[in-house]
Amino acid sequence: MSIYTKTGDKGETSLVDGQRVSKCCARLESYGTIDELSAHIGLLAALGSEYVALTAFTSRVQNDLFVCGAYLASSQGECPCIGEDAVKALESEIDRLESELPRLHSFVLPGGCVAAAQAHVCRTVCRRAEREVLRLLRECTVDDTLLRYLNRLSDYFFVLARALNQASGTEEITWTAKKG
Numbered sequence: 001m002s003i004y005t006k007t008g009d010k011g012e013t014s015l016v017d018g019q020r021v022s023k024c025c026a027r028l029e030s031y032g033t034i035d036e037l038s039a040h041i042g043l044l045a046a047l048g049s050e051y052v053a054l055t056a057f058t059s060r061v062q063n064d065l066f067v068c069g070a071y072l073a074s075s076q077g078e079c080p081c082i083g084e085d086a087v088k089a090l091e092s093e094i095d096r097l098e099s100e101l102p103r104l105h106s107f108v109l110p111g112g113c114v115a116a117a118q119a120h121v122c123r124t125v126c127r128r129a130e131r132e133v134l135r136l137l138r139e140c141t142v143d144d145t146l147l148r149y150l151n152r153l154s155d156y157f158f159v160l161a162r163a164l165n166q167a168s169g170t171e172e173i174t175w176t177a178k179k180g
Contacts, residue, residue, distance in 0.1 A: 017075055026139055030132040031072035037125045038065045044122055048115035048164060057093055061153065068146055072136070081143035090152040097156075097163045107175035108158075112165035119164055123157035126150055 045058045064086045070079040110120035130150040133142055165172050 026132070026136040027072060027075070030129065030136045031069040033125065033129040033132045034065050034069045034072065037122060037129050038062050038069075040118065040122045040125050041065075044115060044118040047118050051115075051164070051167060054115075054160070054164070060089070061156075064149070068149070071143070071146065072133070075140075081146050082149045084145055087145060087148050087152055090149065090156050094152065094156050094159050097159045101159070101162050101166060108162065109173040109175055110161070111173045112161065113168040113170040115168070116161040116164040116170065119157045119161035123154050123161065126154040126157060130154065 041058050041062050045055045048054045064082055067080070068082050071081045073079070110124075111117050130147065133147060133150065136142055137147075162172060
């Protein structure tokens with residue numbers, strides 16, 4: 001079987017149920033951004049491969065995001081959405097990471113070690129995915145668990161970036177207000 005089908009050559013694609021839609025509709029923008037996020041997570045896992053806990057958890061996140069993408073690619077709700085257990089797993093991982101970090105006393109700028117900088121990229125792409133799902137919500141019903149998941153996931157990437165900087169011995173870059 002060939003990777004190319006030529007069915008999308010005119011700017012349309014099929015949803016899970018076979019319905020043809022524009023490649024720039026809100027539904028495709030939402031699950032396309034989730035796919036982009038998963039690719040960025042793959043890069044993050046490769047950059048931080050020495051952190052075994054990172055790669056194990058990010059693999060779970062990528063699997064969760066595949067479920068989210070399949071759900072969003074289904075106009076009839078044929079695919080199940082992400083479960084509350086996935087939200088709880090993110091919260092547990094955030095709590096675990098935060099317990100090992102110093103308290104924040106200023107805003108943190110994206111950067112630090114390469115893996116932490118990539119975690120910040122994941123955070124911002126995740127926030128965009130959340131906005132895309134909110135745009136889709138104007139057109140149809142979306143399971144609110146998905147929005148909670150994406151919101152927690154962006155928080156996870158922020159905390160993960162801090163943890164990666166700490167683990168690598170890299171000082172966080174903090175925002176300095178201009179005086180005067």
